[in-house]
Amino acid sequence: MGRIMQAALFAVGCAALGGCETMKDTADSVGSAVSSGWDWVTGSGGAAAVADVKPTQGNTAAGKVEFRQAGSVVRVKVDLTGLPPNSEHGFHVHERGDCSAPDGMSAGGHFNPDGASHGTFDHPPHHAGDLPNLKADDKGEVHTSFEVPYLSVGSGGSDVAGRSVVLHRDVDDYKSQPAGNSGPRIACGVIVEK
Numbered sequence: 001m002g003r004i005m006q007a008a009l010f011a012v013g014c015a016a017l018g019g020c021e022t023m024k025d026t027a028d029s030v031g032s033a034v035s036s037g038w039d040w041v042t043g044s045g046g047a048a049a050v051a052d053v054k055p056t057q058g059n060t061a062a063g064k065v066e067f068r069q070a071g072s073v074v075r076v077k078v079d080l081t082g083l084p085p086n087s088e089h090g091f092h093v094h095e096r097g098d099c100s101a102p103d104g105m106s107a108g109g110h111f112n113p114d115g116a117s118h119g120t121f122d123h124p125p126h127h128a129g130d131l132p133n134l135k136a137d138d139k140g141e142v143h144t145s146f147e148v149p150y151l152s153v154g155s156g157g158s159d160v161a162g163r164s165v166v167l168h169r170d171v172d173d174y175k176s177q178p179a180g181n182s183g184p185r186i187a188c189g190v191i192v193e194k
């Protein structure tokens with residue numbers, strides 16, 4: 001996890017829990033081992049949106065991704081199953097809320113309202129849709145949450161509602177253009193405001 005997001009998690013998590021042990025993770029991906037330090041269900045509730053994630057043709061990854069505005073940041077909660085054990089995957093918000101194509105290409109490119117280059121989610125410049133890589137546990141599942149300061153829910157120029165989330169077969173190297181060389185799309189879900 002990068003420094004900016006880590007700092008944000010510290011600010012929220014330390015206040016909520018009175019302890020920060022679980023947030024001293026320095027990996028640049030997130031997975032089941034990372035605890036966000038805040039309570040998703042009872043946390044302060046701004047606008048929320050959810051994506052029902054389904055596998056693209058020939059794949060098995062599926063689950064749910066939720067977004068909630070919390071002040072100036074957006075909290076993202078990810079629950080996925082059906083991945084190869086201990087695998088790591090690029091994960092982004094893509095520009096079109098359309099997962100109808102069998103290969104997920106109908107979702108378009110990365111959500112990029114600012115015309116930025118693809119990059120690391122915690123180190124501008126990067127696409128608004130750039131998110132941390134997701135790491136599956138030994139059961140092939142991802143259950144994690146994190147927060148980002150550059151998206152919004154329900155309003156604003158970086159509103160995720162009406163876009164889609166896309167999970168890729170391979171890890172995002174956070175630098176290759178335009179999409180981090182993360183390979184085919186293995187799952188896709190349209191983000192719908194709740």
Ligand SMILES: [Cu+2]
Binds near residue numbers: 091092094167
């Ligand atoms: Cu992507």
